[in-house]
Amino acid sequence: MAELREYYETLRDHFGLQNWWPAESPFEMMVGAILTQNTAWTGVEKAIGNLKKHALLDPHSIAESDPAILATLIRPAGYFNQKTKRLRSFAAWFVSRFDGDVQQMKTLPLAEMRVELLAQNGIGPETADSILLYALGHATFVVDAYTYRVLHRHGFVAEDATYDEMKALLEESLPSSEPLFNDFHAQIVTVGKHFCRTRPRCDECPLKPLLP
């Protein structure tokens, strides 16, 4: 079986460096991480656009926003009632705990920050790790549905693999490098969107030569 490093290099050579996350600011990244939960990214883009258009894309504005208005704006991202509550509580926590300042968040060690993030309602393992990696620049690997499909498809993990199991495999198989974890996860999402969805198109996948 090929090494994970080969998979990464094959993907990077095929798609080029991805330079994620697609956001103009760390706070926009964190909002996007919540909005994209089990939802297509196209809807998230519309929701983010609506927030920008109404000058709501900052922690204080969201924390103090009218829930009914916020819900209307993020409607294209689905689950808008849940996500309205999650965005408002997250923004309020971000303001009260870190004064709405990402630089203050960065002063906490990775492990402590992860525990605090997971304690927030609506922040699970993937959202927490996404924020740690893409908003705060910590070397932590993000596992998602695409990661599972790719790893399982290529025989790296069993069908019942857990989040923590896949995260540990990746972090133990690769040098602990923030730029590497950043781009590798981005590459997995890119290849996943094109070739490794629920209905896969493995014939045209650039990873095909590495199939077991």
Add this chain to the structure above:
DNA sequence: TGCCAGGCCGGGT
């Protein structure tokens, strides 16, 4: 037209 998308929570076993 039904199936699916870059999860997470809360209640039940």
Add this chain to the structure above:
DNA sequence: ACCCGGCATGGC
């Protein structure tokens, strides 16, 4: 400690 239903819009 797992398992499962619920959450919702929009694209194909």
